[in-house]
Amino acid sequence: MTAVTLDAGAPFGAAPPSARPAIVTRGLTKRFRGGQVAVDALDLSVPRGSVYGFLGPNGSGKTTTIRMLLGLAAPTSGEHELLGLPLGEALPRVGALVEGPAFYPYLSGEANLRRFDAADPTAPPATVRRRVAEALDRVGLTAAAGKRYRTYSLGMRQRLAIAAALLGPRELLILDEPTNGLDPQGTREVRSLVKQIAAGGTTVFVSSHLLAEVEQMCTHAAVMRAGRLVAQGSMASLGGGQVPRVRVRTPDTADALRVLRSLGLADVRADGPEPGDGVSAELGGHAPERVNAALVGEGVAVRGFAVERPSLEDVFVRLTGEGFDVDG
Structure with a gap:
């Protein structure tokens, strides 16, 4: 390789x-x-x-x-x-x-x-x-x-x-x-x-x-x-080959999806079939605090908000197609 x-x-x-x-x-x-x-x-x-x-x-x-x-x-x-x-x-x-x-x-x-x-x-x-x-x-x-x-x-x-x-x-x-x-x-x-x-x-x-x-x-x-x-x-x-994602835990799935799409975030999707499963999207160049403020400003009940960045393990798997013992 x-x-x-x-x-x-x-x-x-x-x-x-x-x-x-x-x-x-x-x-x-x-x-x-x-x-x-x-x-x-x-x-x-x-x-x-x-x-x-x-x-x-x-x-x-x-x-x-x-x-x-x-x-x-x-x-x-x-x-x-x-x-x-x-x-x-x-x-x-x-x-x-x-x-x-x-x-x-x-x-x-x-x-x-x-x-x-x-x-x-x-x-x-x-x-x-x-x-x-x-x-x-x-x-x-x-x-x-x-x-x-x-x-x-x-x-x-x-x-x-x-x-x-x-x-x-x-x-x-x-x-x-x-x-x-x-x-x-x-x-x-x-x-x-x-x-x-x-x-x-x-x-x-x-x-x-x-x-x-x-x-x-x-x-x-x-x-x-x-x-x-x-x-x-x-x-x-x-970690540059993978884009950070924002994950929002909320019961207001439809409204959250609408707000994230209106902000221009990519790959906006529900994380599960149930309303409380939450939503996620690629953060891109958007500031997380502004995304959160927009959700709250539109009345979305935000119960959890997290930004997930690619880990070194993700990078290794992407480059090699396999992993190794990350705990020793």
Whole structure:
């Protein structure tokens, strides 16, 4: 299937590094022995300052792509660029969490971060205390800094892993399934943290197989299926092929249909045979509040009023003709 690219990126070398996308790939491909193709001619363009969801079922090639981006696996063919720089220059500006956190269970969160920091040859030892404290504060773990890692909840462990990725100034943060295995509370914690990090100017590239998580967290997304890119773009543009609908719950079906048609809404129809089933229509460019005001002004008893926009699941099904597990 041909990928649908809704936001084009600048080619390599076409602009200064600071003006280029945070991540660009051109034809990035990974084949394993036996001919298995894990990633097939991937063309990504990740805008700076975005929270970019890298979405696909387990086994769709997300982790393999991330490993190639970080230099942990060599591509079979193609090229990629981080922050408009060669990989060696870019990596000190990139934080990453790949395939789950690994910490010493009997050391405190603070002591674990000190060990991570000591492994970074570019980190100045004189400022380790300040940087560890800032990273812990940024992820909301200052109060738990002295507690042993084995006492941390799953959400706290993921936050500590993100803190390890933020020990230095980062322009790009790459997170591989950061909410994997978390309970709803832990998932909310990580989602909130990602949004806070992005608000500070860091581009966040986050892979996930959970459609709902990407929809709540991200400004842009790419959809993978069996190693191939299906679509990419802003969340608004990905939903551009389907028109929002307004649904009105009312016993006054005939009058509601008349008002919606008089406003020029398209595909106006009753939602069921009974009077209380309500009506719906394509909203188009009409403001929902004006539609509601017109209904009330014409004496329609509005018991419920909702605007339904296409979900990411709707987009995925439209592009691929199939779905995948949206709950994990």
